[in-house]
Amino acid sequence: MHDSAGRACGTPGTACHPKERMLEKKPRKSLRRKSNAVTIDAVAAYAKVSPMTVSRVVNGRGTVREATRERVERAVRELGYTPNLAASSLAAARGTRIALIYTNPSAAYLRELLVGALRDASRTAAQIVIDSWDGFDAEAERKAARALAKSVSGAILPPPLCESRSVLAEFAEAGVPVVAIAAGRADNDISHVRIDDFRASHEIAAHLIAQRHRRIGFIMGHPNQTASARRFDGFKAALAEAGIEFDKALVQQGYFTYRSGLKAAGKLLALRHPPTAIFASNDDMASAAISVAHRRGLDVPRDLSVVGFDDTSAATTVWPELTTVRQPVAAMGDAAVDILLRDIRRRDRDTRMVVDHVMAHQLVKRDSVAPPAARGARSGA
Amino acid sequence: MHDSAGRACGTPGTACHPKERMLEKKPRKSLRRKSNAVTIDAVAAYAKVSPMTVSRVVNGRGTVREATRERVERAVRELGYTPNLAASSLAAARGTRIALIYTNPSAAYLRELLVGALRDASRTAAQIVIDSWDGFDAEAERKAARALAKSVSGAILPPPLCESRSVLAEFAEAGVPVVAIAAGRADNDISHVRIDDFRASHEIAAHLIAQRHRRIGFIMGHPNQTASARRFDGFKAALAEAGIEFDKALVQQGYFTYRSGLKAAGKLLALRHPPTAIFASNDDMASAAISVAHRRGLDVPRDLSVVGFDDTSAATTVWPELTTVRQPVAAMGDAAVDILLRDIRRRDRDTRMVVDHVMAHQLVKRDSVAPPAARGARSGA
DNA sequence: GACACGGCCGTTATCGCTAACATGAATGCG
């Protein structure tokens, strides 16, 4: 059936005749070779083993006798061998294509994620393909997921996509492993890379409290993202721990947009007893809060402290610069690719590998926080 | 000498016996395949051509009849084919790695550029490696360039790196083609992808003038970027054309940062005869201008119109949203990769290919511009 | 002592793609 192979074997003078074979081995000179890099064959010859054994040693897979391993390792070292990633991932046939899908996320956020993902991808010869599903409705998303699942062997889903059950289901059905970035709660079926939103939120709220703030306004994140609730919980916990009564008049709904932050901050500052600090669930809304404060003639941080969340570029393009929580987004992208690759590789087993990778966040103190002014200072100014 | 090979051939029952070989050929059915991705063979079959022809079409190399090309292109589209990067670069043995280097650019800008570059890269099986040279001095840049030139076969340089003579020289010496993104003036030795800053600036200034603005403040861009001067020239040309006398008191130096915009706008609005509109050389500085206006109790656009430049995400995260000039940054990234690949491919000739690709910009009208209020309206409010 | 079993390592056949060469048709030229 495989006609070229058949023909080759029926033809005299080819590989099928041992004697002739040896002869024709002579004119074998790679007319193709361009790179002068050392290959696995060179190492194999040097160590007097087969290329396969070298591969086993290099990848630490399979069983190799200690003496052999050492011989190979020495050869690798002495020849300065570096595996060709392209060849490796081709041969391993491990689908090496990973989708990164986004739907209108914060620009800064996506950029960081891409930077991270790419850094890892170029190390491991993985291929990132990005896809924008801006403005897709649920049905379109489902379709796109189904189509994409056919051509990639892994997918990275930043928020808010990672919360979409139907998209997740589509990938799961196709057997394509998925990593959710920064989803608030761990879903048991898929891998996650995230920070501990609760602890981070708790920390920054505690920072505000340590500066003697007692009336702290809170601007919530989008209700369809679980991270929002986590951040709110962390805030409340910090309050409770400090023995501060939770005042729900100081909480406003936001949607992670500058616009929504404007509205929420406006309401907060129009209160008869306005807060002395505002904790916004992301940097965009925190920027908006600063803008509103300025418009009302308040100085930040003297009259009002403001903190954000994420440490996106918005945090440093406003003035004063925001105190916020840094998410290591680039590292998260890196980690996501790593997890996916690992999972894809061990696809032989039926065991799907699910990891929940929680990364360290960092409280970044900048200029938007100060102790509250003495009572009456504002009207006196 | 090669003892393992010798042993194998002397051993009975192995590949050296033709008969046995034929028998074992039967059960040959790709036991290997794991990825269900669309391959070049699938496309070839669908388009009823050989894989080689598909390769030619996808890579734009060699000669293919127009009709055939279209058939293949349709097949590619309908099957959703994406070339396998690993296989491609393995076969071609061609360095297919392209560096994208950045030094602290606007986040939104880089993201767009990456998105564009990657889109093309995944189409053409190129591999993008990104590198950050944040905070490098001239010497460090030179060193990094030299090192990088050894491992990549092309480089994309967004501003301000594309203005660095020494970096350019380093790549040129190594024979690595370079594409400068959005450099203001075309350098004759390297390829460029940019918009016509002069015309774009002229256009948006004319828009302001058409709204009957006569006193227009201008915030300049960073003096070390040639695009800044181009934008300034376009502004002045529009003024001259409308017969408006150029008033240098209405021009302030800026540095493309929010912070510098704050200062410049502050000076402009503190003037005895403040402008009725401000033209900032980028969106960040325009956002700052809005912030300053708000702090002074001015309504935008009623009391002050503001326009920006670039249409980065900053343009839509402020309120009111900015009227600005849209640079097709993603498309520019795409184009840059394309140019590089084309150049790399025809490396056989000694002719270096230099192109100057000027892309179309677009005036985006949003809510930050209105005709100037009647004199005295502000104090009356 | 025959047979099963598992550690160690070699052979083979690809992975998906493309450089180089081969082929065949259309065209040019004297």
Place this chain on the structure above:
DNA sequence: CGCATTCATGTTAGCGATAACGGCCGTGTC
């Protein structure tokens, strides 16, 4: 009209690595 050329496409042979499989050999096991 024959033969060189060019154009358009197919064929062959790998690129450098690994999965799958099988052979050899020492160890148990009954």
